Amino acid sequence: MTDDAYEDSSIDATARVVDPGGTDDERRFEAALRPKRLADFPGQPRVSSQLALVLEAARRRGAPPDHVLLSGPPGLGKTSLAMIIAAELEQPIRITSGPAIQHAGDLAAILSSLAEGEVLFLDEIHRMARPAEEMLYLAMEDFRVDIIVGKGPGATAIPLQLPPFTVVGATTRAGLLPAPLRDRFGFTGHLDYYSGADLATILHRNAALLDVESTPDGISEIASRSRGTPRIANRLLRRVRDYAQVHGTGVVDLDAARTALALFDVDVSGLDRLDRGVLEALCKRFAGGPVGLTTLAIAVGEEPDTVETVVEPYLVREGYLIRTPRGRAASDKAWEHLGLAPPEPTAPTSAGTPTLPFGSDEGRFG
Ligand SMILES: Nc1ncnc2c1ncn2[C@@H]1O[C@H](COP(=O)(O)OP(=O)(O)OP(=O)(O)O)[C@@H](O)[C@H]1O
Numbered sequence: 001m002t003d004d005a006y007e008d009s010s011i012d013a014t015a016r017v018v019d020p021g022g023t024d025d026e027r028r029f030e031a032a033l034r035p036k037r038l039a040d041f042p043g044q045p046r047v048s049s050q051l052a053l054v055l056e057a058a059r060r061r062g063a064p065p066d067h068v069l070l071s072g073p074p075g076l077g078k079t080s081l082a083m084i085i086a087a088e089l090e091q092p093i094r095i096t097s098g099p100a101i102q103h104a105g106d107l108a109a110i111l112s113s114l115a116e117g118e119v120l121f122l123d124e125i126h127r128m129a130r131p132a133e134e135m136l137y138l139a140m141e142d143f144r145v146d147i148i149v150g151k152g153p154g155a156t157a158i159p160l161q162l163p164p165f166t167v168v169g170a171t172t173r174a175g176l177l178p179a180p181l182r183d184r185f186g187f188t189g190h191l192d193y194y195s196g197a198d199l200a201t202i203l204h205r206n207a208a209l210l211d212v213e214s215t216p217d218g219i220s221e222i223a224s225r226s227r228g229t230p231r232i233a234n235r236l237l238r239r240v241r242d243y244a245q246v247h248g249t250g251v252v253d254l255d256a257a258r259t260a261l262a263l264f265d266v267d268v269s270g271l272d273r274l275d276r277g278v279l280e281a282l283c284k285r286f287a288g289g290p291v292g293l294t295t296l297a298i299a300v301g302e303e304p305d306t307v308e309t310v311v312e313p314y315l316v317r318e319g320y321l322i323r324t325p326r327g328r329a330a331s332d333k334a335w336e337h338l339g340l341a342p343p344e345p346t347a348p349t350s351a352g353t354p355t356l357p358f359g360s361d362e363g364r365f366g
Pocket residue numbers: 013029030031033034035040041042043073074075076077078079080081170172202230231234
């Protein structure tokens with residue numbers, strides 16, 4: 001994903017199969033379906049109860065809460081939660097993103113205009129320029145920013161006191177945040193993939209909001225094929241609705257869900273074309289691995305970053321892919337899923353190869 005692509009926000013990493021490009025329509029749809037309050041936010045029970053506590057305590061103290069960092073794969077609700085935080089605090093939210101802050105001056109301008117208690121949402125915070133990052137530490141800790149006036153030896157720093165405010169940072173790559181910045185966040189919420197039941201709750205509510213009739217088995221079929229991701233669930237719901245309206249009874253039922261999802265290349269386990277592409281490359285071209293991330297990404301024609309943040313976490317979590325010190329390897333489950341016979345036991349995919357937790361950047365070999 002390039003900075004340009006980010007800035008017009010039409011490129012969405014999870015949009016890669018069913019709805020390439022993430023259209024205007026998509027953004028309108030997302031905005032309309034975003035839960036507004038914590039109580040309407042299903043799933044993520046741990047993060048949501050922790051956050052409820054942090055916010056309630058702040059409310060009782062009558063002071064802004066600690067800064068909050070939200071991390072996790074795309075489409076799990078980081079932006080939604082940032083907006084919910086502001087709504088719960090009844091404060092305005094200022095939204096910007098790491099790639100939009102290329103100079104410390106960009107950040108200084110934003111910081112110096114913040115009102116007391118305001119929420120500053122910094123999306124993709126790991127992509128902020130280094131000098132801006134340093135300015136942010138100081139602002140987060142001491143509510144102070146040094147405005148540099150002039151250039152060269154005559155430049156002077158004029159300290160500016162800021163009213164207390166709350167930074168909400170979001171990142172798909174917490175491991176890339178420098179430790180001093182990470183440490184400035186009093187609360188970090190790690191979002192994890194959603195259970196099928198939580199996705200079904202979300203889909204049920206959204207079908208009603210979209211005025212689409214649905215059956216429980218239709219909804220649970222979509223939920224079970226959504227890669228644990230609400231954004232994907234919402235998108236698949238729309239595709240099944242389309243199918244039901246054009247070819248079916250207009251009802252999102254099991255039949256419509258099965259046929260429409262097959263049409264859009266989402267398999268029974270919810271893996272899409274890119275997921276399967278990665279597994280196929282791994283098994284067919286690299287004999288199951290291990291193979292480096294970059295090599296694997298090239299084989300499927302994707303950026304290593306996309307493979308690492310969008311594709312891999314889910315495949316690792318579901319046990320299709322194993323991270324080893326020597327690279328990525330296919331598990332027996334991957335071979336089985338592709339209907340292929342795994343190589344004989346001497347293969348490097350054998351169990352016992354240590355796996356590394358994704359998300360920790362120590363685990364990156366590439
Ligand atoms: N818990 C939830 N309940 C209902 N809808 C949700 C939930 N979490 C996310 N969504 C929906 O999923 C979509 C994506 O959510 P959101 O934009 O908050 O994800 P994100 O984590 O910020 O993704 P990215 O990393 O791509 O920015 C939105 O349409 C949102 O309404």
